[in-house]
Amino acid sequence: MLFSPIKPMIVSIGKEAFDDNEFIFEPKWDGWRILLHKQGTRLEAYTRNGNIVTSKFPELKEAVSSIKADTAILDCEGVCIRDGRSVFDDFSYRGRISDSAKIKAALRTHPATFVAFDVLLTSSEHLKEPLMSRKSRLNEIINSTDIITPTAFIEGRGKDLSSWSIEHDMEGIVAKRKDSKYVLGVETKDWLKIKNFKTIDTMILGYRTEPQFGLVLGLHFKTVRYKPVGIVEFGFRVDDKRAFLEIAKQIQTRIDKKTYWIEPKLCCRIQYLERTDQHQLRTTIFKGFLFDKDPENCYWTY
Structure with a gap:
């Protein structure tokens, strides 16, 4: 041994x-x-x-x-x-x-x-x-x-x-x-x-509607910007989804398979339980949109 x-x-x-x-x-x-x-x-x-x-x-x-x-x-x-x-x-x-x-x-x-x-x-x-x-x-x-x-x-x-x-x-x-x-x-x-659950503010890079509604989350890092870091599918109210989809239609850039990519102009707050070595967030819960937050300030908190 x-x-x-x-x-x-x-x-x-x-x-x-x-x-x-x-x-x-x-x-x-x-x-x-x-x-x-x-x-x-x-x-x-x-x-x-x-x-x-x-x-x-x-x-x-x-x-x-x-x-x-x-x-x-x-x-x-x-x-x-x-x-x-x-x-x-x-x-x-x-x-x-x-x-x-x-x-x-x-x-x-x-x-x-x-x-x-x-x-x-x-x-x-x-x-x-x-x-x-x-x-x-x-x-x-x-x-x-x-x-x-x-x-x-x-x-x-x-x-x-x-x-x-x-x-x-x-x-x-x-x-x-x-x-x-x-x-x-x-x-x-x-x-x-x-x-422990941790809270972080992320930008929204896109969304999915199938197999269920979810937001594609992104963050800035020291060496890379607009990096996708996970999906959040839980914690949404019906009004949250409706309000988001109305705005997202106006800033959509492309569709890739089941993902609708949008301009990174919106932010949200989430909770997460863990993250991988590649900074992918796991067990995520949506806590609310941050309409007044600048996506430039959504960065990984080292």
Whole structure:
């Protein structure tokens, strides 16, 4: 298992925050799942897909001395913290770059932290031990620094942590059963991610009427403008659709299959639950049109 690709345990999707004394609750960090393998002075970082990315994170050389166990496999989230919260795009940037000069510069502009939440192995495997035993081991073997630190958790009070995560603009929380074992590559209801809805203002690039009504959403990014980022189909009232269609007919530019493209002159506010690495928004809900908003101001909030 050491220094070979392994599939981490997979978190299931939960619906809403809850309280339960049989569970602990952790903040959900917004970054990349990273497995750190250590033996002696050697430390390697693997992604959840088994790719070795150690060379992209030179700060890991300093983390070796912070892991007191001679041998260890730690399950972590690699994150970049900005204004007190983890920013996915910052860590994704670190994961993309390979030029040595850019990597060196990113140590200052996009410093990485590895938030450890489980230990799979030290001098022996710990997969079959209950979670709380693994948590105790984890805290014993890590000296917390800016580069590597155990994640915080609370027992029983998921609703309180959820409220805190919303207040601090975090991605959500993770609920974990205290006696859960670590099962490689398996999705389990013993671990549940409960994500927070986020709100964003988008421009409207087009619309569909089949198989049901939906708006094509767009945003500006640093390197590309008017990028389609998803469809919203839920949350509309009859009056919303009627008012939009009257305006859309006047600014329609072309029809492509089932999509009617329009001039990007209208904006709307939506809620979304998650987004992909390519910034496609998922589980979207329409909250209202923004007739006074300038589409030039609809940009991705990094």
